[in-house]
Amino acid sequence: MAPTVEYQWLIDAADDWITGRPGTVVLVFLLVTAGFALGLPAVSTESGTESFSEDVPEEQALEAVTEQFSAPFEADEGSTQLIQRGENVLSKRGLLRMLTVQERLVDDPGMRVVGTESAARLVARELDPSATTLEAEIDAVERATPGQIRTAVGTLAAESPRFTALLSDDFNPTAGAASATVGIVTHEVPGGLDAGTGQGSASPLESIQVEARYIADAAGGDVVVFGSGIVAVEFGTVIGDSLLIVVPAAVALIALFLVIAYRDLVDLLLGLVGLGTTIVWTFGFMGFAGIAFSQILIAVPPLLLAVGIDFGIHTINRYREERLTEDDPERAMRTATDQLLVAFFIVTATTVIGFSSNLVSGLLPIREFGLVAAVGITFTFLVFGVYLPALKLYTDALRDRYPIPTFSQTPIGSEGSRLGGVLAVGVIVAKRVPVAFLLVALVAAGGAGYYAVGIDTTFSQEQFLPPEETADFYDVLPEPFRPGDYTITATINYLEDTFESSEDDEVVVYVEAPMERDTALEAIWRAGENPPETFVRDGRHARETSIVTIVRAYRTQDPEFDALVARNDRNANGVPDQNLDQVYDHLLASPARERTLEYLSEDRRSARVVYAVKGDRTDAAITADARIVAERYRMGATATGNIVVFEAISDIIFASALLSLGLALAGTAVFLLFVYWVLEGRASLGLANLAPIVVTVAFVGGSMRYLGFSLNAFTATVLAMTIGLGIDYSVHLTHRYIDERRLQPTVLDALSRSVYGTGGALLGSVLTTVFGIGVLVLSVFPAIGDFGLLTALSVIYAFLSSLLVLPAALVVWERVFGEMLPPESPAVTNS
Structure with missing residues (x-):
């Protein structure tokens, strides 16, 4: 079946610019970079829990x-x-x-x-x-x-x-x-x-x-x-210190792997230029868009560096492969970009879908993270899909004219190498038991996904605070990389430990109603009768502090007030239920005025009721009970307080994580079906492409629960992001397989050639991605370190799934939907 939509003219147009006018392309990108650099001074910092x-x-x-x-x-x-x-x-x-x-x-x-x-x-x-x-x-x-x-x-x-x-x-x-x-x-x-x-x-x-x-x-x-x-001020310092540690460490590690992957100084510098360009564009966009740099956005620079270098390795490696048989650099690059631009586009689109799924979150910082990451990945595509190939051709032309040293230009993982043999394990499995292996992988993924349902969801101020004492390894860092001393956490802990404050053991009900209504105080008092299990009791009543308790307490100090309350207490329970305006007038004219205004608004249209709760109960249980009590009021009442607010945010995080994951999976599936229908006329190929990522997401979720990680403001994005990052490996391998399938006599030959040709670049990119994102463990914020570890783990899972699960999925796909035959070739067999 022929492709339904003609797209090659777009690729040809890009190739013409990249190979025909590399100098012009380089100049345009330099000018755009200078423009984005103007937005850098406008980038501000924003920290803490308030924006959430x-x-x-x-x-x-x-x-x-x-x-x-x-x-x-x-x-x-x-x-x-x-x-x-x-x-x-x-x-x-x-x-x-x-x-x-x-x-x-x-x-x-x-x-x-x-x-x-x-x-x-x-x-x-x-x-x-x-x-x-x-x-x-x-x-x-x-x-x-x-x-x-x-x-x-x-x-x-x-x-x-x-x-x-x-x-x-x-x-x-x-x-x-x-x-x-x-x-x-x-x-x-x-x-x-x-x-x-x-x-x-x-x-x-x-x-x-x-x-x-x-x-x-x-x-x-x-x-x-x-x-x-x-x-x-201190949060801004902590963010700056984290960036000053994380970004150079990521660059250093990536540079190390670039040395191994490229084995050429000029190519190494080209890769670093591309990375720097991506970062400048992304930060410049943030400045122009007015997006403040928050703790959660600390993850973006290493993420873009890791993904960018992945694209860079594929570009250079594919070009080197073509140069083995093609003497003309322009034709070699055109062949390389013909394939890579399509693969990069698919990877970018699916990655953008993964990140953009966070835009449905009910929390602004997570939405901003999704937007910045999606825009940054788009910039990465432009820089490494267009700018780097043009820059490579331009510098190679300079090498021909000037004595610029050239080192190794051989691709990674060539056929017959030990590395290629190791990477081909999935092909061997696909050759022998493809159906059984694919079924086992999907069943195992289902089990891991079911296990992942039990992941805890948390949100607390502590996740945003720097540690009270920084780790010892920071002391070995030279200036200016060594972080300073932070006092925020120590001061907050001191206040909580030293001063009488029940902030962590109380909930508040905010009442919005005319408080001079006869039944107002009775409604407040009745709401605390027979309180839920998490509330502290005084007999059969909740231990509360409210305008009612102020009235009761002041009666013992003022006989005149006591008589006033008694005259207006029709059921003799100590709570006045008529002429409340007179009761309030007396209180506000007495020494109890200031205390009264802590629980009754001056306009008498709202009130605050504070309930003591048991500190050994979970926030979820306390919040549920607080909402039950608030519903007992016969007037507008909202349960609030730090415990309730943070639990509400936890609920939003959980719902957002599930919704983002569902949208990312659905969006990626629809896109892959569409794009393979456009490219190859076979939409079903997208299903095979999606199999490894489904396995990856399930195992990432299961690993999160097994390793004790919770879904929080930072890790909530990992599952959806796994789709965006993980699809990279299966797309590159699938797209290479499509090309090889038209040239090789059998499915397994095409798979072997694909793994030998692309597997080495995939391994190089996975190492740079894992270590590039893994440096987030050096962040001063522990939660960012957890995010880095989980993201690195998701990348490893995605790489292994692509090499092990995808070959079997492609073999099964060929058996179910029929071979992908080259238009000019006769039928071939599957083995």
């Missing part, structure tokens, strides 16, 4: 909670935390240290300070109620005796929850001692910023908080400046 949660409803609810209900210890992106550590931060010396740092920050116009808060300021005002400035508060502390300070601390401990919230867990009110405290400095930030679960997003606070560090250091004492600006 932007479109998640639970995160939007948490942002609303953060905006409307300000807790004393929660820092938003308009604030800086001053973490003070010492023997006793409530001693006169400790109090003066904190007050001095805060005063210096206030006095600096660049700090744009609009307010400060600290335990030290509260103590100073307790000592001298007339002190209204930091200078006066410093004087008050300096005049006070240790006994007076202890008395003030004891009074505040009994009367001010805000005071104790700013002190470490070891606070002893009797002794007036604590080992740590947190001060809050609020800055005027242009435009306003939101706060949610995310860490590490860049903000206008960067320069403010970096300068605040210098001011705090100059003031003396152990006061650490911390906030979202510091996190953003």
Whole structure:
């Protein structure tokens, strides 16, 4: 059956430019590279979990909670935390240290300070109620005796929850001692910023908080400046350090394999030029498109380097094969590109399908990863399919004119070599038991795929944090490759361990309804009755903190309020159910005002309810129970909090991974059926081409579960990406087989010639790809290292499947669908 669509004219046009005008092609690509280079300065960095949660409803609810209900210890992106550590931060010396740092920050116009808060300021005002400035508060502390300070601390401990919230867990009110405290400095930030679960997003606070560090250091004492600006700066440093380690390591390893594969200095340099061009184009595109460089995009440069060098090895090796029998370099290159441009196009299209399937993800960073990787692979096709062949011809012409040294120009894995014999194992199997072997491979893949269903899905802030302590092997790296010291993780862990915070053991229900409605408080209280198993109980009720608990607690402190509640509590359960506006008016005019506003919005149209949950339960179980409780409300209510948000993102990751994998498989299958119908008039050939990749994906998934890897923000792309990367090997081998099938008398002869001719290049490319992507284990981010290991494993599986499964699949295909006969040849047999 003849090809249905004529496409050769496109290949001929490309060949004419590559072989007829190589100098012009080189010049055009250099000019385009210069254009993309203009976009490089516009590439920014973005880090942390915030970008992953932007479109998640639970995160939007948490942002609303953060905006409307300000807790004393929660820092938003308009604030800086001053973490003070010492023997006793409530001693006169400790109090003066904190007050001095805060005063210096206030006095600096660049700090744009609009307010400060600290335990030290509260103590100073307790000592001298007339002190209204930091200078006066410093004087008050300096005049006070240790006994007076202890008395003030004891009074505040009994009367001010805000005071104790700013002190470490070891606070002893009797002794007036604590080992740590947190001060809050609020800055005027242009435009306003939101706060949610995310860490590490860049903000206008960067320069403010970096300068605040210098001011705090100059003031003396152990006061650490911390906030979202510091996190953003350090995350940017970590990304830069990772790139500075990973990219040179990838280039060095790839260069080593290029030396082995090319065995020629000029060809080695040509390959490196092609790689550099691809990276510049991709980063330039990111700059022009306004895509920030995030942790997940650290994987893109090694990925493009590995795939690019794969294309480069095939180009040079195929050209060298032709030069063995063809003296004219232009005709040799035309023959090589005739085949390779088609193969490269198929590989590129299927790889783009694999990466583009991530565009359906519900998470923005994964969508951006899919887009950048797909565009980068397209650039790789243009650079190594057009630019490198033209550059090779151009430099070879220069070799003829100038004394440029030439080393080995023989192809890899020639027929009769030991390497060729090893690579032909799959052909031997296909010759003896093709059907049985293919069935065993597919059944094994089915088992691996079924086993892979149990892969865990996780999402946590820890996956985005640099390690608290970097590995020892980083110490042997010379400058500037040696990473710096990172404080983010250590500081966050210190805050969690030192200060009373139930952030990891609580969930929040955000209520959106008119809270003056008579049934509002009753609805909140009833929702906590007979709580689910993961909730902490107080008797038969969930342990909660809400406007209801504020009402109940304040009744014991104010007889007038107690009487007001009793008059409006029709069922005598301690929860008022009428005239709630009067109840709220009394609370907001009382000393309980600040506490009330932590759980009831000032416009009285929303409320926050915090439930304690059991820390030893899984996030999935806690989230499911939180949503059950939220559904009990007879008004609009959303379960949120860090646990719920991260679990929601985990669900999205899992759904996105499955959807992306399904789309990648379906899209690749449809494309292969179409392209082989166009090229050869035999769409069914795409099925044989797809068999190795199905086996590969199944075994990658099974290996992920067996090795203990989970689907997370980074590894979720691996399965779909396996299709894009893995199809490379089966496409090259299948396309070579098509050409050889028209020249060889039998199917097995064609397979043998294909493996001998292409297998060596495949082996070279798999080594460069594995080690080029494997260098991601050197990244400062452990999650990126896991991504690198899994991607390298998927490439190995794809290579082995192509050499072992594809020959059997092609033999079976020939038996089922009939031989692919050359148009001018008589029938031949299968063996």
